[in-house]
Amino acid sequence: MMPNRLTRRTWTRIALLAAGAAVLTIIATSWIAVTILTAPAKTTIGNLPEDLKGRAVGFRSDSGATIRGWFLPGSKGHGIVVLMHGIRSSRSGLVSRAQFLSRAGYSVLLFDFQAHGESAGDYITAGYLESRDARAAIEFARAEAPGETVGVIGISMGGAALVLADPTPRVEAVVLEMVYPTIEQAIDDRLRMRLGGLGTVLRPLLTAQLPLRYGIRAADLHPIDRLSGYVRPSFSSRERKTCTRPSWNLANYSQRPLNRKNSGLSMARAIRTCTNSQRARTKNASSVSSANISDDTAFRRVACNPPSLSTRLRQDKCRGEMQDPAR
Secondary structure (H helix, E strand, O other), X not given: OHHHHHHHHHHHHHHHHHHHHHHHHHHHHHHHHHHHXXXXXXXXXXXXXXXXXXXXXXXXXXXXXXXXXXEEOOOOOOOEEEEEOOOOOOHHHHHHHHHHHHHOOOEEEEEOOOOEEOOOOOOOOOOOXXXXXXXXHHHHHHHHOOOOOEEEEEXXXXXXXXXXXXXXXXXXXXXXXXXXXXXXXXXXXXXXXXXXXXXXXXXXXXXXXXXXXXXXXXXXXXXXXXXXXXXXOXXXXXOOOOOOHHHHHHHHHHXXXXXXXXXXXXXXXXXXXXXXXXXXXXXXXXXXXXXXXXXXXXXXXXXXXXXXXXXXXOHXXXXXXXXXXXX
């Protein structure tokens, strides 16, 4: 009988050790995952493309970084567009948009967020520190193009950074693409995509590290709570195009009645939720949810089909899907 008792004790110890090792492995893996996700995405950008007329610029941000970018002067009275890239990207990914907008006469500012491209920074914060860069970029744009109306195209983290900026920057037009509503929903969505439904149980291990390592609360990364600060004229259009659920949720939230008011800028406030890489046939998934668009069609085409997503600008299709809110 004694040998059997010893054997049971041994197996119990082995089971406990295995469970402890599994827990430690999960914790270590989540720590490493956050380290990788927040690691700087710095790269050498190089010179301004030859077909763009402008200059390299730099400006300080309250994030603590010196922000690097390009400024392209446009025609007087056309307005200036600030382009804000997504997470782990850089201004180089916005060149096609800058080319398109510059040809249409807009002044353009495109830049690298802190810890991206050629800008300084120790770690990426999914919009928290980057929101300070967004404010600094808008202030720089107003200084470079005094008297011009200002519009912003923010993609993913770039859109989140704009919405999270406090106080809310003064801009006349906004296009948000693929912006997550809350960091919890964004993490859950990606865990489901990679690990299935059960993957979401790991999310608390990731969000718990934000205050411990970076001094950021998960509540600080809730763009949907700040979206109401962007009160603009409304324009609604729906497409049967796909998107991730968090982007869909944000777009649905943004589709509420707004009073029409002339912004004086031939640009749009819009929520674009879908990209070619996120297609999944859904019912009434919103591609562009609200906008104020005047006669100029340049920004209309950008909001409807950004050139970086497709080299062909489906102008006729785009105009057919969008209706003037004055009608």
